[in-house]
Amino acid sequence: MKHIKTLNSANLKKSAAKGGCGECQASCQSACKTSCTVANQKCEK
Amino acid sequence: MIHKYKLNGFNIVLDVNSGGVHIVDDATYDMLSYIEPPLSDEIPQDVLKALSALYSEEELRDAYHEILTLYHEDVLFSSDDYEKFADMMVSAPIKSMCLHVAHDCNLRCKYCFASTGDFGEGRKLLDAETGKKAIDFLLKHSKGRRNLELDFFGGEPLMNMPVIKEVVEYARSKEAAYNKKFRFTVTTNGILLNDEITDYLNREMYNIVLSIDGRKEVNDKMRPGINGKGSYDVILPKFKDLVAKRQEGQYYVRGTFTKYNLDFAQDVLHLHDAGFDQISVEPVVTDPKNDYALTEQDLPRIFAEYETLAKALIERKKKGNGFNFFHFMIDLDQGPCAIKRLRGCGCGNEYVAVTPDGDIYPCHQFVGMEEFKMGSVLDDTLNTAMKDEFARANVYTKEECKNCWAKFYCSGGCNANNFQYAGDIHKPVKLSCDMEKKRLECAIMMKAALAVGEEVTE
Numbered sequence: 189m190k191h192i193k194t195l196n197s198a199n200l201k202k203s204a205a206k207g208g209c210g211e212c213q214a215s216c217q218s219a220c221k222t223s224c225t226v227a228n229q230k231c232e233k
Numbered sequence: 234m235i236h237k238y239k240l241n242g243f244n245i246v247l248d249v250n251s252g253g254v255h256i257v258d259d260a261t262y263d264m265l266s267y268i269e270p271p272l273s274d275e276i277p278q279d280v281l282k283a284l285s286a287l288y289s290e291e292e293l294r295d296a297y298h299e300i301l302t303l304y305h306e307d308v309l310f311s312s313d314d315y316e317k318f319a320d321m322m323v324s325a326p327i328k329s330m331c332l333h334v335a336h337d338c339n340l341r342c343k344y345c346f347a348s349t350g351d352f353g354e355g356r357k358l359l360d361a362e363t364g365k366k367a368i369d370f371l372l373k374h375s376k377g378r379r380n381l382e383l384d385f386f387g388g389e390p391l392m393n394m395p396v397i398k399e400v401v402e403y404a405r406s407k408e409a410a411y412n413k414k415f416r417f418t419v420t421t422n423g424i425l426l427n428d429e430i431t432d433y434l435n436r437e438m439y440n441i442v443l444s445i446d447g448r449k450e451v452n453d454k455m456r457p458g459i460n461g462k463g464s465y466d467v468i469l470p471k472f473k474d475l476v477a478k479r480q481e482g483q484y485y486v487r488g489t490f491t492k493y494n495l496d497f498a499q500d501v502l503h504l505h506d507a508g509f510d511q512i513s514v515e516p517v518v519t520d521p522k523n524d525y526a527l528t529e530q531d532l533p534r535i536f537a538e539y540e541t542l543a544k545a546l547i548e549r550k551k552k553g554n555g556f557n558f559f560h561f562m563i564d565l566d567q568g569p570c571a572i573k574r575l576r577g578c579g580c581g582n583e584y585v586a587v588t589p590d591g592d593i594y595p596c597h598q599f600v601g602m603e604e605f606k607m608g609s610v611l612d613d614t615l616n617t618a619m620k621d622e623f624a625r626a627n628v629y630t631k632e633e634c635k636n637c638w639a640k641f642y643c644s645g646g647c648n649a650n651n652f653q654y655a656g657d658i659h660k661p662v663k664l665s666c667d668m669e670k671k672r673l674e675c676a677i678m679m680k681a682a683l684a685v686g687e688e689v690t691e
Contacts, residue, residue, distance in 0.1 A: 191261045191296040195684055196565035198253030198308040200574075200641065204318060207570025211380045213416075214329035214584040215577060215644075216596060228562035229569045232380065 209233065235310060236638035237265055240678040241544065243685075247677065249638050250315070253308035254565055256681050260288045261296045270310040272301055319575050319629035324582060324621050328378040330371050331586040331597045334359040334396055335388035339424050340464055342456045344489060344517045344525060350388035352588070352601040358393045359589040363611065364400040367587045370610040372411050378583075382439075384418045386586075386597055391425040394433075401437050420444065420487075422456070423468035423475075431475045439482060443472045446488035447500020447514060454493060455525070473508055485559060488514040491525035495534045498542035505549070505556045513559030516668055518650055529664060536671045543675040547682045561676040563642070574628075577644025581607065581623025595623055598649030623648065623658070631659045633666075643669045 211232040234249040237257075244262040246255040257265070267280045276297035284293055303309035336357050338350030350356065368383075375381055383404065385397050397419070404415045416439035423443055426434075434441055445468055446452040453463025476484060486509045490497035497514055504512050516535070519526050527535065542558065549555050578584060581595030588600055591611040599605040608615035628634040628645045646665055648658040655662050 189299045189302075191258045192299045192303065193256045193685070194303070194308065195254040195256060195680055196252070198248065198251040199566065200250065200252030200571050201307070201311070201314060203569075204315060204571035208318075208572035209570075210325055210328065210378055210583065212569055212573060213380075214382060214579050216331070216580065216584060228559065228564065229573070230564070231567060231569055 203231075206233070234313070234636070234638060235265065237262060238674055240674055241540070241682060243678055243681045245674075245677055245681060246309070247638060248303075248309050248311055249641065250313050251308045251311040252565065252641065253303070253311070254677055254680065255303070255309065256685065258296070260284070260292050261300065263287065264293065264296055264300065268300065268310075270304070272304045272310065274301070315571055315575060316629050318572055319627045322576060322625055322627050324617065324624045325579070326376040326378045327371065327374040327583055327585055328380065329382040329579065329584040330367060331384045331386045331584070332359070332364065332367055332400070333387060333586060333588045333597070333600065334364065334385050334390045334393040334400075336589050337392055338387060338389040338422070339392060340389065340422050340456055340458055341461075342422075344455055344491060344519055344523075346518065346598065347388060347600070352388075354588070354590075354601055356388075357589045359396055361396050361399040363589065363591045364396050365403045366591060366610040368400060368404045368407065370587075370593075370613060372407055372413065373613070374615070375413065379412060379414055380416060381413050382416050382418065384420065386420050389422050389424065390419055391421050391430060394425075394430060398433070416440075418442065422464065423471045424458070424464065426468075426471040426475060431471070431478060435475065435479045435482065441475070441479070441482065441484045442513075443468075443475070443484065443486045444488070445469065445472060445486050445504070446490070447494070447497065448503045451494045451500055452488070455489070455491065469507065476509060483511065485511045485513045487512075487559075489517050490514055491517045492527055492531060493525055495531060495538060498538050498545060501542055501558060502545060510556040511559075512556055515560065516665075518647075518665075521654075527664065527668075532664070532667055535668060539668075539671050539675050543679050547679055550683060560672045561679060563673070563676040563680070565677075565680060571641065574641040574644050576624075576627040578647065580648050582620055595619070596649055598647070598653070626658055631661060633661050637666070639666070639670050639673055642673050 212229055215229055235246055237246045244257045246257050263284055267283055276294055281293055336351045341349050371381055417437055418440040419438050420442040449465040452465040456464045458464055486504050501512055501514050516527055521528060586594045586597040586600055587610055591609050592606050593608040594600045594605055607619045628640040631645050634640045634645050646661045650662050650665055651660050652658045
């Protein structure tokens with residue numbers, strides 16, 4: 189494409205179908221303890 | 234829903250529901266201001282007319298064609314299919330615990346949300362028996378979850394090392410029989426670190442959070458000891474030693490910025506220059522009445538500072554001297570699933586805090602608020618109605634979040650902050666939201682800058 193460059197695979201919808209196993213880290217257990225940031229957590233699958 | 238913004242020379246378009254991130258040229262960027270789904274096969278005449286002074290018809294038609302392609306691929310203006318999952322949000326197993334081994338502290342940090350360690354409940358230490366009951370509670374209530382997280386927290390947890398060791402040993406002794414894997418973490422101010430404790434923590438802890446605010450004068454202003462003297466000179470060599478000896482485990486040096494150091498990028502870079510490469514420096518969360526509190530008026534300065542930090546980090550990464558800044562860490566491809574993103578931290582539902590008295594609260598930030606006491610590990614009681622209420626809290630039950638572009642990145646914010654400063658766990662605090670959104674914009678821009686390899690613009 190000339191006008192648009194897509195940076196990622198944009199797979200959020202697919203992740204919903206296989207998601208929700210609950211095994212990943214609670215976000216507050218990483219570094220923050222005061223500010224919620226979820227998108228930097230790793231998937232366990 | 235899309236969110237588009239310009240930053241550091243990039244035109245960035247985030248497609249909220251697919252998670253797609255697109256870098257676009259000016260014609261496409263401008264055109265997106267005039268377009269809303271559903272998209273027609275041909276470029277609308279009014280769009281052509283509106284932009285004809287700026288771009289040629291051919292250019293506009295070409296750009297529209299690309300927009301249309303992404304639209305049909307469901308990565309631009311993609312539909313919101315997630316509310317049905319939100320409706321299914323029910324009570325989950327408890328698999329994560331913040332264990333308050335010490336409601337006491339050997340520092341007197343001025344911004345401490347725990348009232349300098351005792352959470353307003355008097356200074357006390359957890360005893361081993363209560364700690365073991367907390368483990369039993371977690372083993373039972375985690376049901377089928379295998380990975381269990383236990384954070385040793387305070388006050389200052391190292392003031393109660395014998396109990397930490399006893400609890401770790403007890404939990405490890407149960408792993409095989411219960412088919413569980415404990416991941417221990419600790420959050421410490423470092424004052425009591427010595428060779429023996431450092432080795433122990435490096436061996437047993439999956440993650441270690443080391444509290445330091447940055448530059449000496451910044452740290453010492455807010456993090457004095459009981460005697461009033463700053464802590465920087467005591468803790469810095471100990472943290473360096475711990476990190477030097479640490480091999481594969483995670484760690485963060487973790488600071489707080491306040492109104493007194495709005496130039497906090499300098500603190501982050503100071504920590505990097507001191508030899509740390511896993512860094513988190515976060516905005517203070519406190520009553521707006523405090524003189525060090527961040528307020529709406531500080532936002533332009535804070536936004537500029539996040540941009541300064543992002544540019545500095547890009548430069549360092551390009552030179553092969555990068556580091557991780559916690560709030561800029563974002564994985565656009567392999568991050569958490571959409572289900573996880575709907576309700577975020579899981580407090581009061583899959584995550585709880587336990588006090589030295591064995592009392593259970595939704596998280597460490599709720600400790601001391603009597604109305605949020607939800608049970609006790611001593612007699613294995615749990616207020617399931619309260620747990621259900623927290624389980625249901627998600628980005629679709631929070632009115633302001635529902636239509637926010639950042640909802641799948643912050644997941645509805647911190648329920649405790651919401652309650653303390655907006656009066657309701659479902660009401661996000663605007664100040665926190667504004668900062669979160671700016672951080673996300675910077676984090677995504679950094680991905681663009683590093684992917685495209687463009688020079689950083691001033």
